[in-house]
Amino acid sequence: MLGPGTWEPWFLLLVATLSIVIANQHHQFDNHSVHLHERTTTRKPRNESYFQDEPSLKLPPIRIPHLRHHHVTHWGPYFExxxxxxxxxxxxxxxxxxxxxxxxxxxxxxxxxxxxxxxxxxxxxxxxxxxxxxxxxxxxxxxxxxxxxxxxxxxxxxxxxxxxxxxxxxxxxxxxxxxxxxxxxxxAPEIRILDEAGHEVKDRYYKTGSGVELACIVRSSWRTIGNLVPTWLKNGAKIPDHVKIYHVNGSAEKLITRIYIESAAKSDSGEYTCSFDQHSTSLVHLHVLNGEKQAAVHHDQWNSGRTERPNRKTITVFLAILLSDLLAVIQK
CATH class of the missing domain: 2.60.40.10 (Immunoglobulins)
Structure with missing residues (x-):
């Protein structure tokens, strides 16, 4: 065991020894790095002459695939x-x-x-x-x-x-x-008023005492049509009690309702309207005339009974009726 004052020389000797060892290690490492660098820089490839004698190779250009961008077609608001x-x-x-x-x-x-x-x-x-x-x-x-x-x-x-x-x-x-x-x-539902002959009419003339029958036909593609009933009015008011109303069974797209006057009087003249659900309306002007105006009655019947252009025979018959009525008035 070292006495007091004897450890200092030993400590200095140990430090000097360690310094020498470390310096030797660094020197060996530096020499190894230098030799390695010389070998790598002076070594030639084994086939160096082959590469020097061969002409330069022409490689095809590198093809870079085109990127597929997502093209935005709408840059702002648009309707779907x-x-x-x-x-x-x-x-x-x-x-x-x-x-x-x-x-x-x-x-x-x-x-x-x-x-x-x-x-x-x-x-x-x-x-x-x-x-x-x-x-x-x-x-x-x-x-x-x-x-x-x-x-x-x-x-x-x-x-x-x-x-x-x-x-x-x-x-x-x-x-x-x-x-x-x-x-x-x-x-809109199609609504028409037809006379006894099945012709659509807007003005209709009758003799007093004649029977009157008009039909209201409603057609629509609206499937709920069967739940509704056409309404008849006279001059915007309720139909008189002596005018009979008949509802005929139609189909899902067709309704038929008729009015009938057994013996028409002058008081039955007026505007008759047929309405469907307050949206579609058709009307006919009904004229009940006395005997002195039979020409108007004949004229109305001729118009309602003919839908095509009249021929010469029909015109001749009509003129003959007018002439006979005119003679009857003159004789009176």
């Missing part, structure tokens, strides 16, 4: 197709609506962002603003906007009338504006 309809090219959509029902006009706008949708009605050169966004700007309370999630700005027209037909425009306030036009057609 409905039922395979191409509504993006400015075409006109066609919608048929039954009279008296509620029309729902679709306008599906994708990628609307901060733009606004508005509905307008175009009637010739006149354009009427109906809605802007979800607000209604028409004084007609039948118009309203029903937004259907996620992007359908539906225009609703309640209690559709005949005059509601025409063009309706859904417009997005882009620059230039994008518009979708819808042409609305009103499907």
């Amino acid at each position: 197709n409905v039922k395979n309809e191409d509504v993006s090219t400015g075409g006109v959509r066609h919608v048929a609506v039954h009279l008296g029902t509620t029309a729902m006009l679709d306008c599906r706008v994708a990628m609307l962002s901060d733009k606004t949708v508005m509905w307008m009605r175009r009637n010739g050169e006149r354009v009427s603003l109906l809605t802007v966004a979800k607000n209604t700007y028409s004084s007609d309370l039948r118009y309203s906007l029903y937004f259907q999630y996620p992007n359908n700005w539906r225009l609703a027209i309640s209690s559709v009338r005949r005059e509601d037909h025409g063009l309706y425009v859904c417009q997005v306030n882009t620059h230039p504006p994008r518009m979708l036009t819808t042409n609305v057609t009103i499907l």
Whole structure:
């Protein structure tokens, strides 16, 4: 065991020994790196002469495949197709609506962002603003906007009338504006008044005491037609009690109702209307005449009984009837 004051020389000897060992290790490492560098830089490839004698090879250019970018066809709001309809090219959509029902006009706008949708009605050169966004700007309370999630700005027209037909425009306030036009057609029931011979009439003449029978025919593609009944009126009021009304069984698309007067009097003259669900109306003017105006009666019967152009024989017979009536008046 070392005594006091004897450890210092030993410590200095140990430090010197370690320094010599470390210096030798660094020297050997540096020599190894130099020899390795010389070998790698002076070594020639085994086939060096082959590569020097061969002409340079012409390699084909590297073909880089073209990247297939996704082409975005819509950079802003656009109208979505409905039922395979191409509504993006400015075409006109066609919608048929039954009279008296509620029309729902679709306008599906994708990628609307901060733009606004508005509905307008175009009637010739006149354009009427109906809605802007979800607000209604028409004084007609039948118009309203029903937004259907996620992007359908539906225009609703309640209690559709005949005059509601025409063009309706859904417009997005882009620059230039994008518009979708819808042409609305009103499907109204066809209603006609026929006489005893099955001919449509607007004016009908009868002798006093004659039997009168008129039929009201209603045709429609509206399937609920069978739940409704045509209504007869005389001069806008209820039909008199002596006028009989008969409802004939028709079909889902056809209704028939008849009126019958057994012995017509002058008081039965007037305007008779047949209405269907307050939307379709047809009328006939009924004239019951006394014997001194038989020519008018013959004229009406000739007109109602002939739908094609009269021939010479028919005209001759008619003139003979008029002449005989005129002679009878002169003889009186």
